[in-house]
Amino acid sequence: MIDWLIFIPACFALNLAFGPNNLLSMTHGAKKGVVFAGQAAVGRLIVFVPMIVLSALGLGLVLTASATVFNVVKVVGAIYLIWLGISLWRSAKALDPRAIDGRVTTLRRAFAAEALVAMSNPKAILIFAAFFPQFVAVEAYWQSYALLGAAFLAMEAVAILAYAGLGRVASTFASGRLPMLQRISGGMMCLFGALLLVSPTPTRS
Known part of the structure; x- marks a missing residue:
């Protein structure tokens, strides 16, 4: 049986943790509104859906155990984040509320940015x-993993909004300071x- 009283608050705290994806949602919300940010996210x-499935199949353990695979994903993601950050900084001079990476922010570009950052x-x-795995019910493995995944995605959606x-x-309240933001x-x-580049390979220990 899943211990929801522990899983929900612990998982939601992880969903709400400040990171690159949540920063993207905040930036998209500031420039294009909550609905746009939600659609992009x-x-x-x-x-996250196939990542949950792969984890359930045991490939999540393979990924955390393989330094080579993880490091390739990590470097690609870090380079993308740094490129996006530099683009954001440079485009601030334009004072165009539609711009997020030096070009007009379209839903397609925002959607791709969210997906690429999530991958790494x-x-x-x-x-x-x-x-x-700490909350999976062994007697109902697939059902409990599916329920945990659904709960995580629901709480992630709340964090996005x-x-x-x-x-x-x-x-x-600070529309005149959008370039600074x-x-x-x-x-x-x-x-x-930069932090992603120097982060250690995750393990289950």
């Missing part, structure tokens, strides 16, 4: 490969990229 949720998210790998709303509120976002993206 579907890219993140779609990526070591936090997600650890959650699915190391956190979920919370960060998007935060970004929207910030832009409303964009530079801060860009700097944070570069920082996340």
Whole structure:
């Protein structure tokens, strides 16, 4: 039996943790609104679904155990985050509320950004490969894994809307300071990229 009283608050705390994907939702919310940010973040949720399935199949353990595979994913994700951060910083000069990476922000680009960042998210790998198994009911393995995955995605959606709303509120009360907010976002993206480059390979221990 799944211990929901422990899983839900612990997992939701992980969902709400400040990271590159949540920063993207906050930035999208500030520039294009909560609905746009929510639609873009579907890219993140779609990526998480196969990651949950692979973890259930045991491949999450393989990924956490393989330094080579993890490091390739990590480097690609870090380079993308740094590139996105630099683009955000440089585009702040344009003062165009539609721009997030030096070009007009379209739903397609925002969707792709969410998906690409999610793919290289070591936090997600650890959650699915190391956190979920602690709550799986052995007697109903697949059913419990599916329920845990569904609960995680639901709470992730709530976190997405919370960060998007935060970004929207910030832009409303500081509309004249959007360039500064964009530079801060860009700097944070570069920082996340740098931290990702030096992060250790996750393990189940």
